[in-house]
Amino acid sequence: MKHVYTGKTKDVYALEDGNYLLKFKDDVTGEDGKFDPGANTVGLTIDGAGKAGLRLTKFFFEILREKNIPTHYIDANIEEATMTVKPATVFGNGVEVICRYRAVGSFLRRYGMYATEGQPLDGFVEVTLKDDIRQDPPISEDALHMLGILSREEYKVLKDLTKEIGNIVKEELAKKGIDLYDIKFEFGRVGGDAHVALIDEISGGNMRAYKDGEYIEPLELERLMIVE
């Protein structure tokens, strides 16, 4: 097992069988000591954050597997805070895909002239580039295609999968009386046919969730969703 990459919240190891091991860390993104899933810097360390994120990720990835939705997931070991995944290549240097059900965050900062806080949105999908220096700029299908990051066919699959997976997460949260406002995914190319598949994680840090109009912190969300 060889250490190949140190991420903000995960370390990556190459396994001898060609798969990879993701080690979920207790470091979470944020600014000024406050947990902020949208932030690009590691803000603080919370004991148990890695395992909690993995527990929710395992929960959702196993639902997706049952529904035959392509992901990189193989299995997870909660005690070790590790997840085994298939190798994947990202689009360009990585893109994030956001599915929005309510107007909050950067959507509201950009489109506040036409939207009010918390206004319902139609599962609107947008893609942003992973580029800390340029503050993860949004990018259109045309630009993704022109810059050779994603083909038009891949974009269509990615958009459809985003809506489908977003709705699955939304419904699972709704079973606990929780409203999903938005959720952020990463996709990559997996397998010999390089099919578009969900990668990374689906944890509290990837979404904004509310209960009775109150924002739920990622760790609290993971507690509410996973009854041990």
Place this chain on the structure above:
Amino acid sequence: MKHVYTGKTKDVYALEDGNYLLKFKDDVTGEDGKFDPGANTVGLTIDGAGKAGLRLTKFFFEILREKNIPTHYIDANIEEATMTVKPATVFGNGVEVICRYRAVGSFLRRYGMYATEGQPLDGFVEVTLKDDIRQDPPISEDALHMLGILSREEYKVLKDLTKEIGNIVKEELAKKGIDLYDIKFEFGRVGGDAHVALIDEISGGNMRAYKDGEYIEPLELERLMIVE
């Protein structure tokens, strides 16, 4: 004739026949006393800037009329620095449509991870909201449709017209050995059928043009294009 609106670079008057008169001012957008077509503030006043902008606008709008491309243009009076136009309503509170042939400006600031300065682009079209407070954010077709700013049918017409008009301007500049890097348009709904039509102006202040790799200031461009 009734004064109805004071813009950054134009005043608008309602005519008795239902049409409008645009008075081109010598105020140009910029920052710190420097002419910058992309700026949202009026930076300085240059004697003759209004007439020069109108001269180039008249030149292009009359080419478009010959080609049956819909615009709001009726006629222009260079001496008075006025243009008569049909009434138009804008999309939402106004959108701008950019057609890009080379990577410069905000495109490069956003997508510099994947593009180098001056790299050829394929006539890529993007829409931004006119919203000074939020720095004219880019917006996708899906968001324009969801927020009720533009229908999908209107978006298609607007995108096709943008490419068509952009290419006409590019070819006219090329006749003088000038390279068009990018150009910004405004569109609105015109006539009883509310068809999508080009509005506002096509002046040096709407585009970035280069000759032998050197940027050409808007007023210099207008001088080069219009031989009196």
